Amino acid sequence: xxxxxxxxxxxxxxxxxxxxxxxxxxxxxxxxxxxxxxxxxxxxxxxxxxxxxxxxxxxxxxxxxxxxxxxxxxxxxxxxxxxxxxxxxxxxxxxxxxxxxxxxxxxxxxxxxxxxxxxxxxxxxxxxxxxxxxxxxxxxxxxxxxxxxxxxxxxxxxxxxxxxxxxxxxxxxxxxxxxxxxxxxxxxxxxxxxxxxxxxxxxxxxxxxxxxxxxxxxxxxxxxxxxxxxxxxxxxxxxxxxxxxxxxxxxxxxxxxxxxxxxxxxxxxxxxxxxxxxxxxxxxxxxxxxxxxxxxxxxxxxxxxxxxxxxxxxxxxxxxxxxxxxxxxxxxxxxxxxxxxxxxxxxxxxxxxxxxxxxxxxxxxxxxxxxxxxxxxxxxxxxxxxxxxxxxxxxxxxxxxxxxxxxxxxxxxxxxxxxxxxxxxxxxxxxxxxxxxxxxxxxxxxxxxxxxxxxxxxxxxxxxxxxxxxxxxxxxxxxxxxxxxxxxxxxxxxxxxxxxxxxxxxxxxxxxxxxxxxxxxxxxxxxxxxxxxxxxxxxxxxxxxxxxxxxxxxxxxxxxxxxxxxxxxxxxxxxxxxxxxxxxxxxxxxxxxxxxxxxxxxxxxxxxxxxxxxxxxxxxxxxxxxxxxxxxxxxxxxxxxxxxxxxxxxxxxxxxxxxxxxxxxxxx
Numbered sequence: 261x262x263x264x265x266x267x268x269x270x271x272x273x274x275x276x277x278x279x280x281x282x283x284x285x286x287x288x289x290x291x292x293x294x295x296x297x298x299x300x301x302x303x304x305x306x307x308x309x310x311x312x313x314x315x316x317x318x319x320x321x322x323x324x325x326x327x328x329x330x331x332x333x334x335x336x337x338x339x340x341x342x343x344x345x346x347x348x349x350x351x352x353x354x355x356x357x358x359x360x361x362x363x364x365x366x367x368x369x370x371x372x373x374x375x376x377x378x379x380x381x382x383x384x385x386x387x388x389x390x391x392x393x394x395x396x397x398x399x400x401x402x403x404x405x406x407x408x409x410x411x412x413x414x415x416x417x418x419x420x421x422x423x424x425x426x427x428x429x430x431x432x433x434x435x436x437x438x439x440x441x442x443x444x445x446x447x448x449x450x451x452x453x454x455x456x457x458x459x460x461x462x463x464x465x466x467x468x469x470x471x472x473x474x475x476x477x478x479x480x481x482x483x484x485x486x487x488x489x490x491x492x493x494x495x496x497x498x499x500x501x502x503x504x505x506x507x508x509x510x511x512x513x514x515x516x517x518x519x520x521x522x523x524x525x526x527x528x529x530x531x532x533x534x535x536x537x538x539x540x541x542x543x544x545x546x547x548x549x550x551x552x553x554x555x556x557x558x559x560x561x562x563x564x565x566x567x568x569x570x571x572x573x574x575x576x577x578x579x580x581x582x583x584x585x586x587x588x589x590x591x592x593x594x595x596x597x598x599x600x601x602x603x604x605x606x607x608x609x610x611x612x613x614x615x616x617x618x619x620x621x622x623x624x625x626x627x628x629x630x631x632x633x634x635x636x637x638x639x640x641x642x643x644x645x646x647x648x649x650x651x652x653x654x655x656x657x658x659x660x661x662x663x664x665x666x667x668x669x670x671x672x673x674x675x676x677x678x679x680x681x682x683x684x685x686x687x688x689x690x691x692x693x694x695x696x697x698x699x700x701x702x703x704x705x706x707x708x709x710x711x712x713x714x715x716x717x718x719x720x721x722x723x724x725x726x727x728x729x730x731x732x733x734x735x736x737x738x739x740x741x742x743x744x745x746x747x748x749x750x751x752x753x754x755x756x757x758x759x760x761x762x763x764x765x766x767x768x769x770x771x772x773x774x775x776x777x778x779x780x781x782x783x784x785x786x787x788x789x790x791x792x793x794x795x796x797x798x799x800x801x802x803x804x805x806x807x808x809x810x811x812x813x814x815x816x817x818x819x820x821x822x823x824x825x826x827x828x829x830x831x832x833x834x835x836x837x838x839x840x841x842x843x844x845x846x847x848x849x850x851x852x853x854x855x856x857x858x859x860x861x862x863x864x865x866x867x868x869x870x871x872x873x874x875x876x877x878x879x880x881x882x883x884x885x886x887x888x889x890x891x892x893x894x895x896x897x898x899x900x901x902x903x904x905x906x907x908x909x910x911x912x913x914x915x916x917x918x919x920x921x922x923x924x925x926x927x928x
Contacts, residue, residue, distance in 0.1 A: 264306040265315035269328050271299035272315075272379055275372030282364035286356055289364040293371055294349035300375060301342035307335035308747050314381070324443045326382040332751030333513060334378050337506040340594045341378065341499045343730060344601040345371055347723040351605050352491040354719025355612075358403070363489060366399035370495060374503050383433045384443040390429060390507070394422035397500055400492035414487035421468055425504075428465030432458045432511055440514075447514050447754060455515050459523055462511040463530075469504030470560040472534040490608025493549055497556045498601040505563055505593055512571075513752045521575040525677050528568030532681035534561025539688035540842060542695035544835045544875055548607040548617045551699055552600060555644055558692055559596035562659050563589050565681060569662045572669055572678075581665050584760050584779070586749045587742055588658035594734065594741075595643065595651035602640035602727035603699070609633050609720045610703050619702040619831035632725025634704050639728035643735065645696035646689060649788035651735040657784050658773065660685060665779070694838065702831045738784060739773055839875060846875040 274296030282289020307313060307330035317327035330338055356363055373396055377389030401415040435458035439448045448455070488496060512519075538557030545551040566589035573581035607617065614622050643652035663685060666678025734741055743759040750757040762772055772783040839848045 261310070261313040264303050264310070264313045265329065267299050267306075267315075268303040268313075268330060268379060269315035271296045271303060272328055272372065272375045274299065275368055275375055278368035279365050279372060282361050282368055284361075286361050286364040287353055289361070289368050290349050290352045290356070293368045294346060294353075296375075297342045297345035297349055297371070300338055301346065303330060304335045304338035304342060308332065308339065308744060311747070312751075315379070320382055320384060320443070322384065322443065324382055324384065326380070326385050328376075328379045329381055330379055332747030332749075333509060334506070336590060336594070336745060336748040337378050337502060338375070340502060340597045341374060343727075344494065344498045344597055347601055347605065347727045348491050348494045350726075351494075351608070351720055351723040355491050355608055356489075358405075360403070363400060363403040363492070366396045366403065367492065367495065369396035370400060370492075370500070374499055377503060378506060381445055382443050383436060383445060386445075386507070386510075387426075387430065387433060390503075391426055393500065393503060394419070394426060397492075397496060398422065400495070401488045403492070404487050404489050411487055425465045425468035428461045428468070429507065432462040432465060435461065436511070436514060445510065445514060448516055450516065456520070456523075458511065458515060459519070462508060463527065466504040466508040466511070467530065467564075469507070470501045470563075471557050472560050472564060473530055473537055473557075474533075490549070490604055490611065493553075493607070494601040494604035497553060497604055498597045501556060501560055502593060502597050505560065508567075509752060512567075513754065517754065518574045519571050521572060521671065521674065524568045524571030524573075524575060525674050526568075527564050527571060528681050529677055531561045531564025531566075531568055532684040534558065535565060535688045536561075536684040536691075537845075539691035539695065540838070540845065541875075543691045543698070543838050544846065545695070546619050546831050546835075548610050548619060548622070548699070548703065549604060550617075551619075551695055552603040552607065552644075555603070555692060555695060556596070556600055558688055559592065559600065559644070561688075562592050562656065562685070563596075565685060566592055566659050566662060568681075569666070569678070572674060573665075576668075576670055576674075578665075578668055580760075581662065581668065583749065583753075583757055584658070585662040586752060586757075587745065587760060588655065588662050590745055590748055591651075591738070591742060592655035592659060595655040595731075598727060598734065599640040599643040599650075599652060599731050602636050602724050602731065603644065605720070605724050605727070606633060606637040606640070606703075609637075609724060612720060619698065622703050622706075622831075630721035630725075632728075633721035636721075636724035636726070636728025637704055638700060639731045640724075641696040641700050643731045645693045648784065648791060649732075649735050651731050651738070653787070654735055654738040654773070654784040656689065657787075660689075661779060691838070694835070698831055698834050702834075742773060848875050850874075 274292055278289045278292030278296060281292050312329065312331035312335075314327050314329035317325065320326040352364070352367065370393055373389045373393035375389075377386045377393065380386045380389060398415055398419045401418055402411065404411045404414075433443070435454050436448065437443055439450065439452075439454055439458075440446055535558050538554050538559075538561055542551050542554035542558060545554055566585050570582050570585035570589060573579075573585060610622060611617055616622060639650060643650035646653045646656040660682070663678060663682040666675055666682065669675050669678060739761045743761050746757050746759045749759075760773060772785055839846060842848070
């Protein structure tokens, strides 16, 4: 264990050393981050296989002991992040060709901050890593190419939401300190009103970083992730949001157990809304990085759904469901982090090949990509669309299987929340399938008649292919991986846990994911086996029956010759049906832009206009209202209090002092 502690310490220090070295040479910074990620992976696997350990230790500024170490919970998140960072660091060596070394510096600093907060044993050290992560990520977004005004606006919105998140996390940490009397991460024994304050502050604070409803739409996550460089986008979407999930899991593991029933119900409802809206906006997005950014909202919502079910089951005494839902939450976090990193890296590959992030303009120009990039992207997108036997299929099946058990909750209103959440997740599963088919179809799989060849980039393709292989591997090996994650669930639950793995029908023992008699008889490994059997029958029929003649004809394009640019099926057209059918949620409206001549008669002709469809997020209206209110309050304070008159300043100070004195006297 001492050796693993040394490896972890070297890994954390290595990221910060990589940030310093990147100022000398960018490739040195990325190479150092790559090596540190490998060491972090080794230490995480060691902790999950051999138990918790401690590395560097010292006394903090307030006298509390601080150290770097991993237990079952932090080791899981170290495992997921290190897998992503190995791929993104290798990718960055070929991707970052800019003159300034600031992207490499901020990249390594972000990784080091996340590694620090994951491996910290002190809440104070966690806060230092959390704030460093926010500021370094802000710096990464500022390094994006493009219009400087748009980039700065995206980075500023990210920073605003990031600092709001930090303030709420500080409130949660302060509450834990009040209950335990220390900043050391130790479980709290006594429950009370402060525990609920910590839960609410933690849920909102960490939820802001995860980008779940209502902190995501038209705001920081889609804007920031789509504006950042592709290697930064992969880190932001796969591991920065994962750091938010880790913070939420860690705080919940420290709070008294079992939790109040309403904690789980609130989390389940927020998660279900996030899943549905994330999938819906992903389906209508035309941006190669905006689409996976919205998919991140959907996947993080699934984590909250599974965790909400676990908290409800724990409060209701349903131990088997509690354990199963926890495994679903952790497996979903891993499956999403790995697959999403590949999708963002492939967006960078598409941009390198086509010089655009617009799916309508891509039109298959990346179809001649290196095979590794193409196969890795297909595996990642299909996993996010829950196609068997990939990791996303297993995680989504587990979440849905847990939702099916909501009828066992004792309060009827919680059953109703579970019913609505199950419907939202099921609808989102279909919408995200549309989104991923669109992403693949208009980037790597489209084959129009005439498409100019696109340059290949093997240095970018290999990491994408490697991550795609990992996505396939953790899906096929799901039963064994779930048993490997048992220490993670045990560390969260603060109790010994047995993984829900067994035998089923003709499937050997240890090959199926089970959790007891209340659950159904189907298991993820059974589905790909059944599909393979059906494919074998179809293939045999095809081989024995011989090939039939296939008649090929030109597609009908309303009587016009096919293949013209204006008549080619577009990504926008692919999603138009959803925009129209879901107009009540998307607030879809028609926008007409004139293309005809200037006379009134010609402008009145229908063919003189292009009709476009715009969607509007309801949460944007909420934030716009907040901005309007804030501007009004600021203007009122400026004219009423801060007018430059000394008498008004003195009156303001006296009134505030009086309010504080009254509050303190009442509290005492």
